[in-house]
Amino acid sequence: MTDLPGVVVTGVSGRMGQMLVREIQADGRLKLVGAVERSGHDWVGRDLGACMGGADLGVTVTDDPLEAFAKAQAVIDFTAPAATLAFAELAAQARAVHVIGTTGFSDEDLAQLKHAGHHAVIVRAGNMSLGVNLLTVLTRQVAKALDADFDIEIIESHHNRKVDAPSGTALMLGEAAAEGRGVNLSEVSDRGRDGITGARKRGDIGFHAIRGGGIVGEHDVIFASPSERIVLRHIAEDRSLFAKGAIKAALWGQDKAPGEYDMLDVLGLPKD
Numbered sequence: 001m002t003d004l005p006g007v008v009v010t011g012v013s014g015r016m017g018q019m020l021v022r023e024i025q026a027d028g029r030l031k032l033v034g035a036v037e038r039s040g041h042d043w044v045g046r047d048l049g050a051c052m053g054g055a056d057l058g059v060t061v062t063d064d065p066l067e068a069f070a071k072a073q074a075v076i077d078f079t080a081p082a083a084t085l086a087f088a089e090l091a092a093q094a095r096a097v098h099v100i101g102t103t104g105f106s107d108e109d110l111a112q113l114k115h116a117g118h119h120a121v122i123v124r125a126g127n128m129s130l131g132v133n134l135l136t137v138l139t140r141q142v143a144k145a146l147d148a149d150f151d152i153e154i155i156e157s158h159h160n161r162k163v164d165a166p167s168g169t170a171l172m173l174g175e176a177a178a179e180g181r182g183v184n185l186s187e188v189s190d191r192g193r194d195g196i197t198g199a200r201k202r203g204d205i206g207f208h209a210i211r212g213g214g215i216v217g218e219h220d221v222i223f224a225s226p227s228e229r230i231v232l233r234h235i236a237e238d239r240s241l242f243a244k245g246a247i248k249a250a251l252w253g254q255d256k257a258p259g260e261y262d263m264l265d266v267l268g269l270p271k272d
């Protein structure tokens, strides 16, 4: 029997952390060899399965990522930007594929991750689902086919615990629209209007964030002209689709050269 690649899940007590554990167990192509939480968390030192309310899994939750990563071929990380930057260094040292689902990075953070990608395999995406990645391809195509008579607006909706806006997915969709139009997103981005804003500027790409209840994740890309409107929409029904995408990325990355990849690479979807 061949050995399965070992995987560590960081932020294991989180919404995505627990979903990843369940999906890794159900999928069977990776072996869960570690689970990381921050120092002082009450799961640290206890069996992960018991923490999650089930049978023991034989994996003790640790607050020592370096020790955990040393045993792994992959790290799946849906935490917070500062944590992910620290994990990127440690995953590179351990030569483990670092799958990053975390969102909310600053431009400086992204530059640091790009640098880490010189020495390690990183797969990072603001959304790991097939549907959203396909939607980025469609958004780029539609934006390319239409001129700026069509105003582009992106609306995202998420649960009331989400801490960053616009969502990572909304930013992916905005980048795709800007690419299709041949413009730089940072020069046309208009986020969350409020007050006497003046009329909409031709060519801007607008972003709006709704936060409420338990919404898993919904994204609309609207192309509105004076006489017609196209709406591209994705609705995530549950978080398992993000976990499935992350597992696929961890397996895909095993034989890749160092570099920063995304889910278009993993899924074989077109990049232009």
Ligand SMILES: NC(=O)C1=CN([C@@H]2O[C@H](COP(=O)(O)OP(=O)(O)OC[C@H]3O[C@@H](n4cnc5c(N)ncnc54)[C@H](OP(=O)(O)O)[C@@H]3O)[C@@H](O)[C@H]2O)C=CC1
Pocket (backbone or CB within 6 Å): 010, 011, 012, 013, 014, 015, 016, 017, 036, 037, 038, 039, 041, 078, 079, 080, 082, 083, 100, 101, 102, 103, 104, 125, 126, 127, 128, 129, 168, 242
């Ligand atoms: N790319 C994608 O497809 C998706 C991305 N996401 C993104 O994933 C991230 C997590 O989302 P979600 O699971 O809902 O959030 P949660 O807050 O439920 O989980 C995050 C977990 O990370 C832990 N954490 C934070 N800092 C550290 C640290 N330094 N060391 C160890 N653990 C740490 C948190 O612990 P504590 O509670 O103690 O802070 C928490 O358990 C977000 O950025 C979200 O936007 C979410 C879904 C899909």
Ligand SMILES: O=C(O)C1=N[C@H](C(=O)O)C[C@H](O)C1
Pocket (backbone or CB within 6 Å): 103, 126, 127, 158, 162, 166, 167, 168, 169, 170, 216, 217, 218
């Ligand atoms: O925080 C979440 O929940 C989600 N975050 C990602 C994002 O910021 O786009 C992906 C998904 O929409 C859920």
